[in-house]
Amino acid sequence: MSKINQAIYEIRSLDTLANENRWVNRLHPLVKLWVTILYIGITVSFPKYNLSGLLVMAVYPVILFVVGEISFKDSVRRLWLVLPLVCVVGIFNPLFDKDTVAYFGSLAVSGGVISMITLMLKGIFTVLAGYLLIASTTIEKICYALRLLHLxxxxxxxxxxxxxxxxxxxxxxxxxxxxxxxxxxxxxxxxxxxxxxxxxxxxxxxxxxxxxxxxxxxxxxxxxxxxxGSRIKLRAADMGYLSAWTAAFLVLRFFPVIDVIGRIFVG
Amino acid sequence: MSHIHICVEHLNFSYEKKQPVLQDISLFAGEQESVGIIVANGVGKSTLLKLLVGLNLNFEGSIRVEDIPLEKQTLPKIRERMGYVFQDADSQLFMPNVYEDVAFAPRNYGLPEEEVERRTEAALAAVHIEYLREKPIYKLSGGEKKMVSIATILSMTPDIILMDEPSVALDPKNRRNLIRLLNEFSHLKIIASHDLDFIWDTCQRTVLMAEGKIIRDGKTEDILRDGELLEAYGLELPLSLYEKR
Structure with missing residues (x-):
């Protein structure tokens, strides 16, 4: 298959995916858009050395991939062009920030390495969140949600x-x-x-x-x-989805969840 | 659908000065008529149809639809009554699936969603493609796309249907379906085509054009049986008539 054919095929596959009748597709588009924007906002707001806090934000894409039955393998294949670019963003941080901020056993880890990984993860998480939105919502519904936001x-x-x-x-x-x-x-x-x-x-x-x-x-x-099309009504499930994720993001952002879990297991 | 008609008087049009595409065209088509437009060298028929729906307003002369002059201000009112089917169905279909495409026009005219649904279902039923309702546009065959294109205009409940080369790229079965379908419609129809057999099967009246002018306007039977006339303008008798000769 030629590259152009492949691109057409991918667009159509994404359209098909967005048109499927899974529970995540049936959610109100405005709710999904808002949760995505909130997730991206909170993800990028993590300080550059707070790697452990940021790692917990993986919970959102992981849950959506599993519960929404969206193929992770296909997603990575579709995003292969973007993900390396996102990863390159912080590649020079280790050269400028050489102060040691942590030890893994006897291995000293500089602040530059931590901030590089944090930047990469922020990029990957935000791209995945965007992908999950378009894989579960048709472009018409996204535009409908944008109009509801008075764009x-x-x-x-x-x-x-x-x-x-x-x-x-x-x-x-x-x-x-x-x-x-x-x-x-x-x-x-x-x-x-x-x-x-x-x-x-x-x-x-x-x-x-x-x-x-x-x-x-x-x-x-x-x-x-x-x-x-007709006005899409907000249902209780939509409100539940919105409240649950909003609460989860705030907890993950402002409470050291990893530390608490670590203390429970390590003592 | 009462007393609908199109009246064209002394229509002149050119894309570039000194190269007229249409010259002094006068035409009247009334209720329930089915008019075929055939053109000797193929130049001008799409232009004429596009002028009739106001896609180009830089013409001289007058076009009136049910006594409403075709002008910028009257376009929405006139277009609501006319359905134009493009030669290339891919140019007409742009929504993600069949239902959304057929529902596009009624939604634009501000109808309530129940009415939009009723009209969409009725349009799909009129062209016998209810089973394609949810199908993505890109998965349709050429024949199906043509039928969906027709449904997209029927949902506007037009009084006049204009078609540009409707039989192009259709296989024999779909072509027969389309002929049967058009003959079922009681709208005023104007069909521009180089396919004389198609015109023979669908139009009672034919307008022969050459070099931007109307050469002959009369009964299809008279014009398409006139071998000498057709040959004089580089056309040939419909194939079905050859066999009967």
């Missing part, structure tokens, strides 16, 4: 349309590269001499297609506001 309709519609046009653009690029490959046997990839014309063609075709989609929307009464 400008122009901004929300742009998110929705970019998502829709992404697959249109990829499908167009796929058709063009396939046509190229069929007439350029034995070539690996696209020769640099035709990059310009291929990119230009892709742009023109995408613009044409986008124009037609927009015309089709206008002909069906679109006047700048997307309607996302």
């Amino acid at each position: 400008p309709k122009l901004f929300v519609t742009q998110i929705l349309l970019i998502y829709r046009y992404l697959s249109v653009l990829l499908a167009e690029a796929n058709r063009m590269t396939q046509a190229y490959a069929l007439r350029a046997p034995g070539q690996k990839g696209v020769h640099f001499k035709v990059w310009g014309s291929l990119a230009g063609q892709l742009l023109l075709r995408s613009m044409d297609r986008a124009e037609e989609l927009y015309e089709s929307m206008c002909l069906r009464g679109y006047q700048g506001e997307f309607y996302y």
